[in-house]
Amino acid sequence: EAGVAQSPRYKIIEKRQSVAFWCNPISGHATLYWYQQILGQGPKLLIQFQNNGVVDDSQLPKDRFSAERLKGVDSTLKIQPAKLEDSAVYLCASSLTGVGEQYFGPGTRLTVT
Amino acid sequence: AQSVSQHNHHVILSEAASLELGCNYSYGGTVNLFWYVQYPGQHLQLLLKYFSGDPLVKGIKGFEAEFIKSKFSFNLRKPSVQWSDTAEYFCAVNARGDYKLSFGAGTTVTVRA
Numbered sequence: 001e002a003g004v005a006q007s008p009r010y011k012i013i014e015k016r017q018s019v020a021f022w023c024n025p026i027s028g029h030a031t032l033y034w035y036q037q038i039l040g041q042g043p044k045l046l047i048q049f050q051n052n053g054v055v056d057d058s059q060l061p062k063d064r065f066s067a068e069r070l071k072g073v074d075s076t077l078k079i080q081p082a083k084l085e086d087s088a089v090y091l092c093a094s095s096l097t098g099v100g101e102q103y104f105g106p107g108t109r110l111t112v113t
Numbered sequence: 114a115q116s117v118s119q120h121n122h123h124v125i126l127s128e129a130a131s132l133e134l135g136c137n138y139s140y141g142g143t144v145n146l147f148w149y150v151q152y153p154g155q156h157l158q159l160l161l162k163y164f165s166g167d168p169l170v171k172g173i174k175g176f177e178a179e180f181i182k183s184k185f186s187f188n189l190r191k192p193s194v195q196w197s198d199t200a201e202y203f204c205a206v207n208a209r210g211d212y213k214l215s216f217g218a219g220t221t222v223t224v225r226a
Contacts, residue, residue, distance in 0.1 A: 003156070004156075031212065033214075040218065040219075041218050041219075042117070042203050042205070042216030042217050042218050042219050043157075043203075043216050044216070045213060045214065048212060048213075055212065056212070056213065091156075091157070093157075100145070100164075101147075101159055101162060102214060103159075104149075104156045104157035104158070105156060106155075106156045107156065
């Protein structure tokens with residue numbers, strides 16, 4: 001079975017620019033997650049979708065981050081404007097239901113200069 | 114909210130040595146427990162999980178973990194490591210029935226040939 005796909009794999013931008021990441025979950029997985037992983041730390045949940053509805057976005061910095069999951073499949077995460085502290089790996093994960101095992105994509109490494 | 118503590122930041126071993134990675138969590142209720150592994154250049158993947166039943170859980174590649182409820186611990190073990198076990202290992206916890214996965218900071222394991 002195909003895994004979680006993410007693009008781009010790497011992105012370098014200057015502060016105050018905008019950037020978008022794309023995720024395609026495993027087919028049939030209703031739940032999609034976006035995580036931020038700063039160097040030396042474990043992944044931190046930013047937002048969770050159940051189908052195309054938001055379940056939890058309590059840790060999403062909503063003044064600059066936004067995410068959507070149109071039609072309950074693909075998802076995009078956007079940062080506008082980016083700050084230096086946004087440099088991190090952004091991971092997308094999906095699961096069949098809202099609990100249990102999550103399957104992770106390869107991540108997008110963002111560097112903000 | 115639960116938190117996860119991994120005792121070691123970096124562990125260096127020789128091949129055939131035994132490995133034990135510590136993981137403690139803080140949460141008073143029932144939990145699901147996971148160990149994820151990230152090999153160099155690859156994405157996070159599940160090593161093993163504990164939901165209920167036998168507290169000694171066996172995972173892939175000869176890894177096992179023991180859940181000790183009284184100590185709030187879920188330590189990972191492997192009796193004899195190989196060079197290919199070089200990776201970063203993450204412990205993760207969620208409250209039973211909750212989706213939100215909390216990760217530890219990770220332990221980098223380097224196995225010398």
